[in-house]
Amino acid sequence: MSVSKHPIALRLERRVGGATKLLATVMALPLIDGIFPALVVAGVLASPTGVIETGILIFGGSATVAVILAEMDGSRREMATSVLLIGAVILPVAALEAALAPTLEGFLNLAIFERFAGLVILAIAAKTASSEIGEYLPSPAVIIGLGLVASFDPSGFSVEVSMEYVVPGTAAAAVGVAFALAVALLSPQLKNRVDIDRFRFGSAVALGVLALPILLRPFGLMQTEAPIALAVLGVTALFAYDPDSGPVDEVGGHDDDPSTGALPVDGDGDRESDDADERVRSADAPASDSPVEPADDARSGAPMPAIGEDVTVMANGGGVADDEESTDPFGDEDSRAPWL
DSSP states (O other): OOOOOOHHHHHHHHHHOSHHHHHHHHHHHHHHSSHHHHHHHTTGGGSHHHHHHHIIIIIIHHHHHHIIIIIOOSOHHHHHHHHHHHHHHHHHHHHHHHHTHHHHHHTBOHHHHHHHHHHHHHHHHHHHHOHHHHTTSOOHHHHHHHHHHHTBOGGGOOOOOOSTTHHHHHHHHHHHHHHHHHHHHTHHHHTTTBOHHHHHHHHHHHHHHHHHHHHTGGGTOSOOOSOHHHHHHHHHHHHHBOTTOOOTTTTTOOTTOGGGTOOOBOTTSOBHHHHHHHHHHHHHSOOOSOOSSOOBOTTTOOBOOOTTOOSOOOTTSOOOOOOTTOSOTTHHHHTOOTTO
16 A cells, blocks of 8 residues: 555666665755755745745655655664665755855846746646656756746856855755654554555645745735645645555455454355355264165264255255265265365
């Protein structure tokens, strides 16, 4: 249930290799393709809500959850160690890119560049929700590059390093690492209980909600500090988690597992246990070398029925006794039960 079959994720897995490398690639993508500095310049990290939403949805999100739950093996300690090692690389890089954000502001027209930052988030949301739609959309790096060209303004170019964005930028990366660490620590409870594809689609909706305020800012719409994207992600996590789901052996195994107390049903609708009881009773019946006259049952004192009047009823409705030592040459063949 935790395995995601998203084509983009599968291609990335084949290209990168191991689960730890795949997780590092997924969490570092915002720093590589320019999404993170674009969001910093666009002012998404101006509020604590924006920091949390960026950390969970950009550095975390459905891709991080899918890799940890569906690809990573080992104990919780081992997975947590891998996440912390990845975080030790992501945090300083995010701080460095946030510190260089004022340089981008110096030669960009932010009013134009913010629109491209919103388009980047929408493109990621579309690619996350549907791989078919994602095939027709440009990559986030291409959109960022077009935004740089469209908003380039060399008149104010200057190299600046400011600490203004370092704290929120590092905090956003730290939130993403903390989110991945929480998923790793809770992985025994989440594996086979989280529908990855359902969570992926909900994460795409949350990303779209995160992008709308940026795109609608010139019109003064959806300018609120309410964590709408986080609310959408919370509802998504609630619906994607199924506490009753799990491996086959955890929920009772197969129908013929004796530990479950359930017995399979044959094609006629009768329990196999009924047929087995008939076989046992037939085996307990004493055999007779002389089928001409009935003999008294030594255990009950009741007369033994003659041939053709055996009280043992076969599962197929036949009247032939299941006597393995019968002198009837056709007795063994006729008495074969349907499950043999």
